[in-house]
Amino acid sequence: MEGHGEMGLFQDNFDPSMVVRMRDDGYESRSGSDNVEGASGDDQDAGDDQRQKKKKYHRHTPQQIQELEAFFKECPHPDEKQRLELSRRLGLETKQIKFWFQNRRTQMKTQLERHDHIILKQEYEKLKNDNDALRTAMANPVCNGCGGPAIPGQISFDEHQLRIENARLKDELNRICSLANKFLGRPISSLATPIPIPSSNSSTLDLVVGRNGIGGSPLPMGLDLGNGFLTASSAMPLSKPQMGLMDHEAPINRSMLVNIALTAMDELIKMAQTNSPLWIKSFDGGKEILNLEEYSRTFSPCIGTKPAGFVTEATRDTGMVMINSLTLVDALMDEAQWKQMFPCTIARVATIDLISTGMAGIRNGALHVMHAELQVLSPLVPVRQLKFLRFCKQQAEGVWAVVDVSLDISQESTKANPLVSCRRLPSGFVVQDMSNGYSKVTWVEHSEYDESSIHPLYRPFINAGMGFGAQRWVATLQRQCEFLAILMPSSLPKEEPTGLNLAGRTSMLQLAQRMTDNFCSGICASTARKWDTLRVGNVGEDVRVMTRKNLDDPGEPPGIVLSAATSVWMPVAQQRLFDFLRDDRLRSEWDILSTGRPIQEMIHIAKGYKHENCVSLLRGSPTNANESSMLILQETWTDASGTLVVYAPVDIPSINVVMAGGDSAYVALLPSGFAILPDERSSNSNGGTVKAGENGTDGGGCLLTVGFQILLDSQPTAKLTVESVETVNNLISCTIQNIKAALKLT
Structure with missing residues (x-):
């Protein structure tokens, strides 16, 4: 019978009168949509007995296939009652329903078998090649300790040591493969093409x-x-x-x-x-x-x-x-x-x-x-x-x-x-x-x-x-x-113009990434960090206030950390607002911390070809002899999806350690900042269109998110008060109003 080789893959109870046509690609599948049955003998002429019986194909409609596929995803093994219901609903015989599900299960099983066959075949070819290489190598005597030639004096001392190290690594690989077998539930041979093993101290890609x-x-x-x-x-x-987030789930x-x-x-x-x-x-x-x-x-x-x-x-x-x-x-x-x-x-x-x-x-x-x-x-x-x-x-x-x-x-x-x-x-x-x-x-x-x-x-x-x-x-x-x-080596200068070397640059980028990650966690209520959401009557419903108690994280000051964030529509173009917020000369117009202080950029680390994509260290000079200098770590970036400005005050001794290439994990950070997203509607929050020049705008609009994190109390027994929540709520309101006033927005 034509196709008899493939029929052997099917289950024993497969009806010979059913033909399943499958694609050769093991990754593609389709459900059996045709039923085939022989023509009745009554319809044949007595003198045509030698002529092959014609086959009649019953092709399922697309609607029937769709219904069957949907039910198959829910229940691959329907019982008699379910098959009767499908037969009634689709206008098919119960025998057709039964054979369709048999064929569909067989197709899926065959796909998996072909996939496993490909993998086993590749491993077999590798084992065969390695076996041939071993047979060739066995013709020459080798040292049991290092795997090198047994005749002394033919290899150098260094090569001898390398061969010993190679033998040790092979033993380690075999040990790891043996352990992996227990977890994967299938054998992994160290002689086959090995799965790359992540190194414990690897930090590059x-x-x-x-x-x-x-x-x-x-x-x-x-x-x-x-x-x-x-x-x-x-x-x-x-x-x-x-198992991650949901390890209680069924197999x-x-x-x-x-x-x-x-x-x-x-x-x-x-x-x-x-x-x-x-x-x-x-x-x-x-x-x-x-x-x-x-x-x-x-x-x-x-x-x-x-x-x-x-x-x-x-x-x-x-x-x-x-x-x-x-x-x-x-x-x-x-x-x-x-x-x-x-x-x-x-x-x-x-x-x-x-x-x-x-x-x-x-x-x-x-x-x-x-x-x-x-x-x-x-x-x-x-x-x-x-x-x-x-x-x-x-x-x-x-x-x-x-x-x-x-x-x-x-x-x-x-x-x-x-x-x-x-x-x-x-x-x-x-x-x-x-x-x-x-x-x-x-x-x-x-x-x-x-x-x-x-x-x-x-x-x-x-x-x-x-x-x-x-x-x-x-x-x-x-x-x-x-x-x-x-960051390519050819693009990195050995030393920055400001005197920051490669180690200092790396530590500064570490610190900036942690600052941005902490800012995002304080804006969104993800499970990445454990925050407790608060509901305070005098705080607007669009303002999210969350709190967490830090006791042992060296990257944050100990005590109660309060995070507050809100989003508003701003009648100003995204780029104009971004340029205003990152301008050091205009910072005093909205930043309460830097009010009255001239701000100067000390260090600029590029994170792209655009000047705006960077990590900066800003210094606020003291306004009188009794004040000390203020340092601000800031990261800014912009792309087609939006813009970001994140900053955090840092103390001088800690940042000096980081700039010298020291560990940045122990620098305490409480980030604040802005996320600006584009808004193509060019309309105000009440639905009216904003025209160019109206209310000081340029005809555009954007969505501004403002977020602050502050330390309420550094004592382990500190408790949250309503006054603290009101303080951070007022800080957000004042910042938004200051931005609108500076940009002459009403």
């Missing part, structure tokens, strides 16, 4: 970047910023990771997750490559808008239907980044590197399960189950908590794709479980290497979320995809890669 049309060159990312700037090795972990049906990942990858590729009619240009010719009707006709839901009350947000953006495809994939498939590549977007991330670590020691085929908290720097926008699959696949030479898709939440109550207020449909990026050392990244973001939890001021901003959309991911990626290119 080589990114290949190119500039000015020159080919890529290795870029060390070894700055230990905070807990390590992209310190986590790009190697795949051997042991099962911590995961891995075969079903593989099927969801394959479907999501196919959807991402099509959405990244297809233009009209799937994507429609907006009226101004700028952003692309997803045609929801065309989308529903093109794709079948891979994670269930949209929950009631949810709205859709879909964006796509393309940009050139100074990084190669393989390095970018490695960075984003590692949770620590992913978070630090998008520091103000990702509040927290954890890998809770590894379905697959990839093939042949690379990320191709890697499938992870992850939790993440995504944030917009405003207390009026809740943090998005997601549980999703992340799947990586190489599409061609130099072309990779990484897709994220939420696990199905359609049966969970959004009111009972706040973690399901958002779900991520197939989203991610496709990256392609370019000839000039750059890469072309096409990013797709597609989400459904509960709009009622977002403040009305930010609903148009979020719905337009400006908060969590593709433009923000691409803009942040471009800025971070530009920063990494600046």
Whole structure:
């Protein structure tokens, strides 16, 4: 029988009259949509007995397939009652329903077997090659201690020592592989292609970047910023990771997750490559808008239907980044590197399960189950908590794709479980290497979320995809890669013009990163840090006040730390407000700490090719003999997604240690600052249009977030008082009023 070789893979109870047609690619699958049965003998002529019986194909309709696929995701093994219900609803025979589910389960099983077969085949080839090499080596006598020639005098002393060290490392590798077997539940041979083992003291990741049309060159990312700037090795972990945010969850049906990942990858590729009619240009010719009707006709839901009350947000953006495809994939498939590549977007991330670590020691085929908290720097926008699959696949030479898709939440109550207020449909990026050392990244973001939890001021901003959309991911990626290119050894002077050497520069960048991370945690109520939210009657409902008691963190002063933040609409263009806030000469007009003090920039550390993207150390000169100099550490950056100004006062002895290259972890910081986001509506908070020149504006508008952190009391027994809350609330109000007065805004 034709196709008999594939029939052998099916289950024993498979009906021979059913034919399942499958694609050769083990990563692609489709449900059986045809039923085949032989023609009745009554319809044949007696004289035509030698003629082969004709086959009659019954093709299921797309609606029937969609219903069957949706039910299969819920229950792969329906009982007799469920099959009868499906038969009645779809107009099919129960026998057809039964055979369809048998074939669908067989397809999924075959996919997994083929995937495992590919991996085993690669390991077998490697073992075979190594075995041949060992046979050749055994023809020559070797030293048992070092593995070198047994005849003395043929190798040098140094080479002998290196061979001994190599033998010791091989023994260590075998020991680690043996331990890893207990965690992974499958054998890992040290003779096969080894999974790279992250070094305990490794603090670098080589990114290949190119500039000015020159080919890529290795870029060390070894700055230990905070807990390590992209310190986590790009190697795949051997042991099962911590369960992270939700370690109480039930075991995961891995075969079903593989099927969801394959479907999501196919959807991402099509959405990244297809233009009209799937994507429609907006009226101004700028952003692309997803045609929801065309989308529903093109794709079948891979994670269930949209929950009631949810709205859709879909964006796509393309940009050139100074990084190669393989390095970018490695960075984003590692949770620590992913978070630090998008520091103000990702509040927290954890890998809770590894379905697959990839093939042949690379990320191709890697499938992870992850939790993440995504944030917009405003207390009026809740943090998005997601549980999703992340799947990586190489599409061609130099072309990779990484897709994220939420696990199905359609049966969970959004009111009972706040973690399901958002779900991520197939989203991610496709990256392609370019000839000039750059890469072309096409990013797709597609989400459904509960709009009622977002403040009305930010609903148009979020719905337009400006908060969590593709433009923000691409803009942040471009800025971070530009920063990494600046850190290349060829770009770094041995000594700054101010006398700051490389060690001092590194320590200053560490301190600035920790300052910005602390500022973001005080703005957004993520679980990255434990804050207690307060409700005080005389504080506006748009002001979030949180408190935490610090006892043992050397990076913060001991005592009660109070954080307060709010967001307002400002009738002024984003760039104008950003330039005003970072101008040292105008700082006294809004900063209470520097009132009456002339401010001067002592140190300027570039974090990009734009002058605004930098870390600075500012000094406020004393106004009289009884005052001491005031030092302020400040970080500013701007890109297409928004701008940021974060600062914190620092004491002179501590900052001198940091500038000399000392440990910055013990410098206490209480950051404050501003996050400015674009607003394309060009309207005031009451809905009226703002014209150029009206109320001192230039015809634009922006969303301003103001945040302060202050120390209430340094005593361990200190208690929060209403007066303290009123003080920080007044500080926010006065700062906003001072900014409006300085810019002549009413």
